[in-house]
Amino acid sequence: MERIKKTIYTLFGKVIVISRSLFFLFTFSPSYAQTVRDLIIQKPVYASCNYNTYPDSIPNNLTPSPKGKKPFYLSHYGRHGSRYISSRSGYDIPFKMIAHADSVNELTPTGDRVFDEMKLIMSDTERRWGELTSYGKIQHRRIARRLVERFPEIFCDNANVSCISTIVPRCIESMGVAMAEMKQVNPKLRITMVASQRNQWYMNHQDRKLRKNYMTPEAQKAYNAYISSRLGNSRLMELIFKNPDIVKEIVDEENFNYYLMKMGLFQQNTHFYMNTYLQDLFETDELYHMWQIDNALWYIQHGACKLNGGKQPTSQRFLLRQLIADADSCIKLDKPGAQLRFGHETVLLPLVCLMGINGFDLATDSLDELEEKGWWCSSVFPMGANLQFVFYRSSPRDKDVLMKVLLNEQEATLPIATDCAPYYHWADVRSYCLSKLE
Amino acid sequence: MGGMLIMSAMTASGQTIAEELMADPNRAAGNFYALPIGKMPKDTPAPEGKKPFYINHYGCPGSYYREMQSIYEEPYAVFAKADSLGKLTKLGKDVKLRLDLLRRDATGRIGELTTKGAEQCRELILQMVKRFPDILTPDGYYSCRSIVQNNCLMTLEESLVQLSSMMQPMRTSVMASHYEDRFMDPQDKVLEALRWDSLTQARYDRFLALNTGNARLMESLFTDQNFLIEQEDPEVLSRQLFVLAGSIQHTDLANHVTLFDLFTPAEILGHWKKLNAKYYIQNGACTLNGGTQPFMQRATLRNMIHMGDSVLKREHPMVHLRYVNENVVMALACLMELDNCGLQTDNLDALADMGWKTYRIAPLGGSIMMVHYRSEQGDPDVLVKVLLNGEEARLPIETDCAPYYHWEDVKRYYLRKLYRYENIRLNEETKK
Numbered sequence: 001m002e003r004i005k006k007t008i009y010t011l012f013g014k015v016i017v018i019s020r021s022l023f024f025l026f027t028f029s030p031s032y033a034q035t036v037r038d039l040i041i042q043k044p045v046y047a048s049c050n051y052n053t054y055p056d057s058i059p060n061n062l063t064p065s066p067k068g069k070k071p072f073y074l075s076h077y078g079r080h081g082s083r084y085i086s087s088r089s090g091y092d093i094p095f096k097m098i099a100h101a102d103s104v105n106e107l108t109p110t111g112d113r114v115f116d117e118m119k120l121i122m123s124d125t126e127r128r129w130g131e132l133t134s135y136g137k138i139q140h141r142r143i144a145r146r147l148v149e150r151f152p153e154i155f156c157d158n159a160n161v162s163c164i165s166t167i168v169p170r171c172i173e174s175m176g177v178a179m180a181e182m183k184q185v186n187p188k189l190r191i192t193m194v195a196s197q198r199n200q201w202y203m204n205h206q207d208r209k210l211r212k213n214y215m216t217p218e219a220q221k222a223y224n225a226y227i228s229s230r231l232g233n234s235r236l237m238e239l240i241f242k243n244p245d246i247v248k249e250i251v252d253e254e255n256f257n258y259y260l261m262k263m264g265l266f267q268q269n270t271h272f273y274m275n276t277y278l279q280d281l282f283e284t285d286e287l288y289h290m291w292q293i294d295n296a297l298w299y300i301q302h303g304a305c306k307l308n309g310g311k312q313p314t315s316q317r318f319l320l321r322q323l324i325a326d327a328d329s330c331i332k333l334d335k336p337g338a339q340l341r342f343g344h345e346t347v348l349l350p351l352v353c354l355m356g357i358n359g360f361d362l363a364t365d366s367l368d369e370l371e372e373k374g375w376w377c378s379s380v381f382p383m384g385a386n387l388q389f390v391f392y393r394s395s396p397r398d399k400d401v402l403m404k405v406l407l408n409e410q411e412a413t414l415p416i417a418t419d420c421a422p423y424y425h426w427a428d429v430r431s432y433c434l435s436k437l438e
Numbered sequence: 439m440g441g442m443l444i445m446s447a448m449t450a451s452g453q454t455i456a457e458e459l460m461a462d463p464n465r466a467a468g469n470f471y472a473l474p475i476g477k478m479p480k481d482t483p484a485p486e487g488k489k490p491f492y493i494n495h496y497g498c499p500g501s502y503y504r505e506m507q508s509i510y511e512e513p514y515a516v517f518a519k520a521d522s523l524g525k526l527t528k529l530g531k532d533v534k535l536r537l538d539l540l541r542r543d544a545t546g547r548i549g550e551l552t553t554k555g556a557e558q559c560r561e562l563i564l565q566m567v568k569r570f571p572d573i574l575t576p577d578g579y580y581s582c583r584s585i586v587q588n589n590c591l592m593t594l595e596e597s598l599v600q601l602s603s604m605m606q607p608m609r610t611s612v613m614a615s616h617y618e619d620r621f622m623d624p625q626d627k628v629l630e631a632l633r634w635d636s637l638t639q640a641r642y643d644r645f646l647a648l649n650t651g652n653a654r655l656m657e658s659l660f661t662d663q664n665f666l667i668e669q670e671d672p673e674v675l676s677r678q679l680f681v682l683a684g685s686i687q688h689t690d691l692a693n694h695v696t697l698f699d700l701f702t703p704a705e706i707l708g709h710w711k712k713l714n715a716k717y718y719i720q721n722g723a724c725t726l727n728g729g730t731q732p733f734m735q736r737a738t739l740r741n742m743i744h745m746g747d748s749v750l751k752r753e754h755p756m757v758h759l760r761y762v763n764e765n766v767v768m769a770l771a772c773l774m775e776l777d778n779c780g781l782q783t784d785n786l787d788a789l790a791d792m793g794w795k796t797y798r799i800a801p802l803g804g805s806i807m808m809v810h811y812r813s814e815q816g817d818p819d820v821l822v823k824v825l826l827n828g829e830e831a832r833l834p835i836e837t838d839c840a841p842y843y844h845w846e847d848v849k850r851y852y853l854r855k856l857y858r859y860e861n862i863r864l865n866e867e868t869k870k
Contacts, residue, residue, distance in 0.1 A: 128615055128616065129616075131586070131614070169591055172588065173612065173614055175595065176591075176594065176595030176598055177598075179599045180602035180610060183599055184602055184606050187602075191599055192556070193595055193599070195588060196547055197546045197548065197550070
């Protein structure tokens with residue numbers, strides 16, 4: 001199916017004409033001609049995949065409602081906002097290495113500064129592991145405000161907004177700030193919030209069996225071959241250590257490079273974001289290589305990767321079934337309102353892959369293909385990432401319910417035929433999703 | 439003498455403890471009592487010209503499911519086994535069904551805020567704003583904090599959402615971080631080690647024995663007492679049933695299921711006394727273990743004083759809502775000696791008579807609010823009043839305008855109290 005559609009919108013004061021085609025799968029970036037490398041130049045944190053931050057502004061380019069129909073129900077799954085790194089181990093790896101090198105007087109003046117910066121970051125993160133940051137709260141406030149402003153028909157006076165969060169504190173906090181913000185826009189919303197173990201089975205299902213088996217020998221072989229040329233950073237070693245050859249005994253170059261880079265980029269999520277010293281140590285290609293390494297791993301873990309049987313996205317089968325069941329019952333109501341769910345990227349990414357949103361159901365055994373075919377995970381699950389399913393009808397009696405999918409608040413595609421893109425007939429979407437679950 | 443005893447057994451409302459528990463058996467749940475909402479407490483008008491400008495609030499989580507699945511499962515298991523062997527009376531069989539309902543209701547919700555809890559949180563915020571409308575202004579600052587524990591976090595979120603619905607625009611800040619545990623959930627190993635020293639334990643055990651009698655209850659439930667004793671200590675089972683009885687009020691099963699009907703008023707009083715004494719030993723100034731347990735919350739009180747000073751120069755109103763564990767609120771109330779909370783005694787039997795009752799101190803939804811008043815920005819004579827669970831509380835400090843107190847006096851009294859204790863600790867540590 002090749003459907004070309006012209007959309008005109010104003011961005012940063014300029015009028016940009018965009019050819020929207022299914023070959024260019026990205027609705028997330030402002031222009032489709034961009035490469036991953038371009039995106040990293042614009043925003044280095046893009047290279048850190050799931051540590052990527054949510055865009056600060058979202059182009060207001062939604063297609064008008066289909067003729068005669070109005071939005072009446074919104075179903076959502078969102079990731080918590082920017083957080084501190086979940087556990088100490090990620091930071092400890094490079095920190096222990098550099099501390100060891102420091103103890104034997106092997107740091108250059110730049111190395112000293114790097115060590116100091118790392119100490120600052122460590123002490124800033126102490127007692128905050130995994131917690132939502134201020135920036136994470138801002139992201140959720142903005143998203144919530146836009147939700148109400150973009151769909152006033154759904155978020156109208158007395159509308160029911162029922163929220164479910166996983167039991168993880170940063171998700172609960174994301175839900176809370178989002179709902180407080182919604183009340184700021186429309187104080188008459190009827191909001192309920194639940195964070196219960198009871199819903200974990202679909203809100204945060206981690207499939208042990210799938211997870212245990214994703215790295216098949218085949219996948220491992222392909223992955224090793226793919227990353228071998230992209231690991232390591234002798235330039236960085238020269239920069240930080242007096243005698244890179246000698247410190248090799250205590251500093252593993254590949255791990256040091258990888259984790260230091262992550263540590264630097266991670267600060268874009270915290271209040272250290274103005275201090276880009278660590279991030280600036282790295283050249284674009286070094287960041288780019290890390291993105292490639294991580295993107296490939298995320299694909300093997302959660303994509304329809306042929307190297308391990310392509311079943312990883314089915315980890316979210318319970319969630320998808322729940323989304324369908326919820327929609328089925330909500331459509332029967334006069335004014336269903338909205339159902340918002342707050343969870344995690346390890347749920348959102350496989351769900352997007354399972355549903356084939358924006359071509360993320362890409363099935364291949366070649367990791368080299370990921371980049372050219374647009375399987376860029378950083379665009380799917382930045383901190384605060386979200387999927388919104390917006391349902392339209394003319395009246396509660398209307399049998400032809402339409403829906404559209406917004407990925408990070410931008411219209412997205414599904415791999416099924418439609419005569420009203422970006423809208424789809426709910427009946428088609430429903431049977432397509434059920435077929436994926438069989 | 440007898441007359442005096444009867445007098446002292448009367449509470450402020452003129453009721454004896456037995457009457458209070460009869461009037462609302464849910465109170466017997468102690469600190470697991472749900473602070474009733476609906477009736478808004480009355481405020482003594484502030485001295486002329488003074489208006490509230492800062493509320494410093496430490497609240498317990500709202501109604502929640504008990505914190506362990508075993509609380510629901512263990513008593514059920516005893517009844518299920520007894521039933522399978524035909525050892526239950528008719529009442530026992532009925533209780534088994536009730537326990538089954540309770541455990542199913544709680545499964546997957548252990549420790550979580552209940553729907554009643556959510557309503558309660560919102561209602562309490564509504565009441566706060568109704569009582570102190572001056573505190574809500576577009577220039578004000580509203581900071582909501584919680585410990586990192588889901589029932590407190592959800593209490594925070596419900597309160598925040600309620601607050602947010604009451605004024606637009608509103609500047610709110612939210613935080614739930616282990617970073618603030620140092621005063622929101624303080625730990626002190628020295629005090630913890632003192633809490634249940636052997637003398638205290640022995641005295642408490644004797645108190646338990648004196649207040650225990652489960653034969654009637656067990657005979658009403660089980661047909662074979664020998665079988666029962668093989669399965670479970672009747673005192674343990676009786677306590678488990680009592681704890682569950684007090685927990686139902688928080689759930690949607692309230693008004694549909696009860697377990698209080700199993701107990702006589704005397705048994706309810708007995709169980710309550712035992713639990714009350716336990717919490718007194720753990721959080722009150724009980725002289726058995728040195729009377730220092732309330733100092734567990736010294737960092738919290740210090741933060742309260744620090745905040746009181748920092749807001750003096752503020753132009754616009756501010757509210758701090760902090761949600762912490764019930765035991766933090768309980769010990770803080772004891773440390774601040776609010777009403778009768780500062781009670782120092784070794785007489786576990788007389789706690790109720792002397793007004794130390796957990797359900798009056800830190801029920802679910804309960805709070806300590808210090809409300810600061812002034813005539814204008816820079817007013818040198820800031821007044822405060824403290825609300826314990828919404829009711830104006832008495833402080834151990836002299837004042838000419840009760841229930842209002844001069845901030846400088848309040849600060850001096852509490853800082854001295856803290857210094858005195860911290861000096862003792864310092865001396866002890868240097869001796870080592």
